[in-house]
Amino acid sequence: MTAYTIEFVGTGETITCTDKETILSRCLEEGIAQEYSCRVGMCLACSAEILEGDVTQPAARGLTDQEAENYALTCMARPQSDLKLDRGKYPPSIEADIEADTAGDGAVADD
Numbered sequence: 023m024t025a026y027t028i029e030f031v032g033t034g035e036t037i038t039c040t041d042k043e044t045i046l047s048r049c050l051e052e053g054i055a056q057e058y059s060c061r062v063g064m065c066l067a068c069s070a071e072i073l074e075g076d077v078t079q080p081a082a083r084g085l086t087d088q089e090a091e092n093y094a095l096t097c098m099a100r101p102q103s104d105l106k107l108d109r110g111k112y113p114p115s116i117e118a119d120i121e122a123d124t125a126g127d128g129a130v131a132d133d
């Protein structure tokens with residue numbers, strides 16, 4: 023078991039996480055306000071952009087293989103190196119869905 027350092031850029035928050043733990047579980051233990059919902063790799067609520075480092079997340083079913091190179095689903099992802107993550111960043115496909123469902127005034131459309 024190897025422990026890695028995870029820095030959440032722009033927050034001043036840093037945690038340690040082993041390669042046997044998920045990033046989300048360590049965030050919850052440390053009281054870090056990482057968003058989540060399903061905790062099974064499907065909803066993408068727990069997404070973070072990977073700015074530096076590598077994770078393993080074979081059960082991150084909500085991401086395409088290409089998205090999984092740049093985004094971590096923290097409920098599934100385990101570090102494979104020290105990391106710099108940007109929490110609350112979503113893959114472009116999800117950002118496009120959010121924009122399509124937003125009616126310009128910040129309200130989500132009823133569709």
Ligand code: FES
Pocket residue numbers: 057058059060061062063064065066067068069084095096097098
């Ligand atoms: S909490 Fe749903 S994908 Fe991680």
